[in-house]
Amino acid sequence: MPTSFEDARKLILDHVTPLGTERVSLLDAVGRAIAEPVFASGDMPRFDNSAMDGFAVRAADCRPGVALRISGYIPAGGRAEPPVEPGCAVKIMTGAPVPPGCDAVVPFEETEEHPDQVTILGAVKVRDHIRYRGEDLSAGQRVIEPGAAIRPPEVNMLASFGQAEVAVYRRPKVAILSTGDELVEIGEAMGAEAIVNSNSWSLAAAVKELGAEPVMIGIARDNAESLREKLTAGLEYDVLITSAGVSAGDRDFVREILVELEVEQIFWKVDIKPGRPTAFARRGETLVFSLPGNPVSTMITFEEFVRPALLKMMGHHQVLKPLIKATLKEPVKKKSGRVQFMRVSVVTENGALCIASSGDQNTGILRTMIRANGIAVLPADRDRFEAGEEVHIHLLDQTAMPIAE
Numbered sequence: 001m002p003t004s005f006e007d008a009r010k011l012i013l014d015h016v017t018p019l020g021t022e023r024v025s026l027l028d029a030v031g032r033a034i035a036e037p038v039f040a041s042g043d044m045p046r047f048d049n050s051a052m053d054g055f056a057v058r059a060a061d062c063r064p065g066v067a068l069r070i071s072g073y074i075p076a077g078g079r080a081e082p083p084v085e086p087g088c089a090v091k092i093m094t095g096a097p098v099p100p101g102c103d104a105v106v107p108f109e110e111t112e113e114h115p116d117q118v119t120i121l122g123a124v125k126v127r128d129h130i131r132y133r134g135e136d137l138s139a140g141q142r143v144i145e146p147g148a149a150i151r152p153p154e155v156n157m158l159a160s161f162g163q164a165e166v167a168v169y170r171r172p173k174v175a176i177l178s179t180g181d182e183l184v185e186i187g188e189a190m191g192a193e194a195i196v197n198s199n200s201w202s203l204a205a206a207v208k209e210l211g212a213e214p215v216m217i218g219i220a221r222d223n224a225e226s227l228r229e230k231l232t233a234g235l236e237y238d239v240l241i242t243s244a245g246v247s248a249g250d251r252d253f254v255r256e257i258l259v260e261l262e263v264e265q266i267f268w269k270v271d272i273k274p275g276r277p278t279a280f281a282r283r284g285e286t287l288v289f290s291l292p293g294n295p296v297s298t299m300i301t302f303e304e305f306v307r308p309a310l311l312k313m314m315g316h317h318q319v320l321k322p323l324i325k326a327t328l329k330e331p332v333k334k335k336s337g338r339v340q341f342m343r344v345s346v347v348t349e350n351g352a353l354c355i356a357s358s359g360d361q362n363t364g365i366l367r368t369m370i371r372a373n374g375i376a377v378l379p380a381d382r383d384r385f386e387a388g389e390e391v392h393i394h395l396l397d398q399t400a401m402p403i404a405e
């Protein structure tokens with residue numbers, strides 16, 4: 001009995017636990033999940049400072065048209081002096097500490113400067129244009145949760161706390177094995193019926209894009225001996241991904257040999273299209289994904305099953321892409337009984353997300369994958385959708401470039 005899409009995904013995530021952690025430098029941490037909570041090392045900002053280039057004043061002295069004596073100048077990085085005496089203004093730059101007596105800053109644009117005096121042009125309120133100590137964060141405040149992805153904002157915050165290293169989860173080493181007698185590697189001499197092993201490359205690319213470490217371990221031929229040797233090697237990694245050899249063909253031995261190698265089978269068929277012959281298994285700590293061989297099916301099943309698993313292994317809190325609603329621009333027919341992943345072009349029309357098929361949905365058509373910037377996840381129980389209906393999609397890389405027919 002095939003497993004439903006939802007159950008398959010749950011079974012996978014239930015079997016995944018995050019790997020160990022390591023400390024790496026800030027830039028090596030980018031894109032990875034942080035493994036520890038981060039607390040503010042002190043108040044942020046550390047001192048009251050000016051948010052504008054202008055004049056530090058006493059708000060009570062200021063009315064439109066009033067002239068104040070310029071009694072000093074504080075550049076960024078300068079000391080907070082002299083104090084602002086009544087009737088005076090201290091010229092101040094953005095980020096400079098505000099001096100005693102100052103309770104507002106008037107930006108240059110709202111003043112008229114003369115040699116020793118400044119005229120205030122508008123109304124001034126207490127606290128105007130001052131960034132107060134601790135208004136962003138107070139010392140000890142918890143600001144980043146474990147499992148958060150480290151992006152430029154997290155890097156900025158860690159750097160501002162003076163932290164050059166951070167604990168992150170280890171990257172899984174992912175063995176990638178293609179199977180098939182027809183396959184040749186790029187650049188190898190090939191007969192008319194040969195097929196270039198492109199799956200190892202797209203899988204390695206997808207693994208790399210997630211921040212995990214791909215290791216291409218070659219091609220296993222469609223015989224027990226070759227499969228035994230290559231699968232045994234692949235089981236030494238954190239994750240083993242195989243492609244092809246799992247459908248109903250008479251040379252599809254992958255599952256059989258995995259059983260022989262004492263790999264625990266968790267599921268081996270899913271009610272989805274494309275990608276029905278997808279299998280998930282485990283031996284010890286190693287997860288095994290056996291994906292179908294058809295390149296489009298391989299990429300879609302990676303996206304739907306392997307991606308969340310790798311992200312969870314790498315400690316990420318957010319492992320599933322959010323499903324968002326989009327309006328179909330054309331009717332769609334499908335078979336009921338399976339979830340269908342439709343490759344779509346997502347566009348915005350009058351601010352609303354709309355989708356259309358990105359081309360021929362036959363799984364042999366790689367071109368349609370190249371043109372897709374989204375996947376519509378069409379539910380198993382339906383067989384027809386009308387134009388104008390809303391369906392769930394998730395996005396793929398938005399840099400996908402539609403090409404002309």
Ligand code: AMP
Pocket residue numbers: 178179180182183195196197198199200243244245246247249292293294295
């Ligand atoms: P199979 O699951 O072995 O029946 O393979 C399904 C289809 O995918 C066949 O047309 C294969 O030639 C093709 N295929 C299998 N493995 C690869 C690969 N590594 N790279 C490109 N195409 C492949």
Ligand code: MG
Pocket residue numbers: 179180181222244245293
């Ligand atoms: Mg095959």
